[in-house]
Each structure stands twice: as structure tokens, then as C-alpha cells.
Amino acid sequence: AIDPNFDTNREKVGEENGVAVWGPVEPPEKLGIHGTHVAVDYDICLADGACLENCPVDVFTWVDTPDHPVSEVKVEPTNEDQCIDCMLCVDICPVDAIDVDAS
Ligand code: SF4
Numbered sequence: 335a336i337d338p339n340f341d342t343n344r345e346k347v348g349e350e351n352g353v354a355v356w357g358p359v360e361p362p363e364k365l366g367i368h369g370t371h372v373a374v375d376y377d378i379c380l381a382d383g384a385c386l387e388n389c390p391v392d393v394f395t396w397v398d399t400p401d402h403p404v405s406e407v408k409v410e411p412t413n414e415d416q417c418i419d420c421m422l423c424v425d426i427c428p429v430d431a432i433d434v435d436a437s
Pocket residue numbers: 372388389390391392393416417418419420421422423424434
């Protein structure tokens with residue numbers, strides 16, 4: 335599962351598609367955690383899609399991650415600023431790849 339304390343345990347190494355990326359990042363195998371308020375662990379996400387299909391405010395967007403060992407697409411929390419903290423994505427992800435900081 336995603337580390338809910340990633341923002342203290344990891345370093346922000348850059349931005350992609352307008353969201354923060356938390357390392358380590360060593361493409362194509364290691365892609366880090368994407369997002370801050372809504373965070374997706376790219377090394378855990380297996381592209382189930384339930385988060386994207388069910389988010390009431392369309393926070394997520396598919397992005398290509400060619401040659402990643404787990405899946406070749408991932409969800410980017412591009413609209414994380416719109417999140418209403420319903421926690422649906424956190425509850426529905428089969429591999430616990432998402433953390434939402436509702437505090
Ligand atoms: Fe969307 Fe709810 Fe997840 Fe926020 S917590 S990203 S609103 S599904």
C-alpha cells in the first residue's frame with residue numbers, strides 16, 4: 335500500500351502534468367508517487383481504473399507509462415485541487431495505491 339507519510343519520508347523530485355512527483359524515480363521501473371493532496375503510488379497502481387471511473391469530480395486522467403513492470407498506464411491526479419475528500423478512490427482501489435489527505 336501507499337505510504338501515507340510519503341511527504342515526509344520521500345523527497346519531491348519534480349512535477350509532471352501539473353502535480354508533484356515524490357521519488358525515488360528511475361524510469362521506466364520506478365515512477366514514484368504522483369500528487370500531494372490526492373497521491374497515487376505509480377509503482378503500485380495496476381491500472382484498475384475504478385478510481386477514475388467513479389471519482390465524482392473527475393480528478394484523474396490516464397497517462398502512459400511504457401515499460402513499467404506493473405502496468406503501462408497510470409492515473410494522474412491532475413485535478414487534485416477539485417477533490418471533495420469523499421474517499422471513494424481510496425476505498426475502491428484494489429491495491430491501495432491512493433492516499434487522500436483529508437485532514
Ligand atoms: Fe475523487 Fe473522492 Fe478520490 Fe477526491 S477522494 S479524488 S473526490 S474519489
